Amino acid sequence: MPITEKQKRWLKKQVHHLKPVVTLGQHGTTDAVLAEIEIALAHHELIKVRVNAGDREERDVSVELIRERTGADLISRIGNVAAYYRHNPKKRQPLEIPKL
Template sequence: MLTGKQKRFLRSKAHHLDPIFQVGKGGTNTNMYKQIEDALEARELIKVSVLQNCEEDKDSVAEQLTHNTRADLVQVIGNTIVLYKESKNQKTIELPS
């Protein structure tokens, strides 16, 4: 679980990132969870865009993604979800305590 200070730090890091995944009409699925887990292992911090034609609510999509990838939800802003998961092998982000 992330503290407020850590979330603030990660939001500032994520500000300049572009979304690398999009959730559309089909919603989320197991293949997407696997790909997001792989991206989190490589990058630690990613953005996911929820398209307007998505039938699910952005907050429920964020909950599904965090639950199925075991990542921490940093922020939901607009239609963008920011996720963080500490990498096992390629740790690059040092969180403040």
Template sequence: MELRGKQKRFLRSKAHHLQPIFQIGKGGISGPMITQIGEALEKRELIKVSLLQNTDEIATDVAHILTEEVHCQVVQIIGRILVLYRPSSKEKYQRISKEVKAI
């Protein structure tokens, strides 16, 4: 499901108050980190990931890798911060996705 403009705007407004829960440093993005990001998206549906200054990774490259590996959607990239969204497969965690579908 591709997000429409209004849905992305709604998700950006929800993500504004969130703090990044993952930081990608000089070790780059690794397999265990990808797994943890997938698990966090399953429970939260909307997360922020930040790239530290000492990393060689580029935000757009990381966004592409995460889109392929975790099957999430990139809502926004601001500098070195990514906002990721994926609807949860478990109904008890589907708070944001129900609101997104209504838009």
């Protein structure tokens, strides 16, 4: 089920205080980095990723590639930090998003 704009705003408030859990380096979006993002999404559901790419176009490509390959929703992107959310129904205490 896709999340609404009001739910995205609520998630932005929740992700604001978080620190990036994954950092993309000079090699970009590799399979190992994507696997690490998958693990982080499964465990946390809501994560930040820092994309240290050379220019804006490279960052845009990396952010979109992560979204496509993980199936996560892009919550926000400010500069070189992107926030993603993917619901995990198997998690013991999943993040409860209000039905705004």
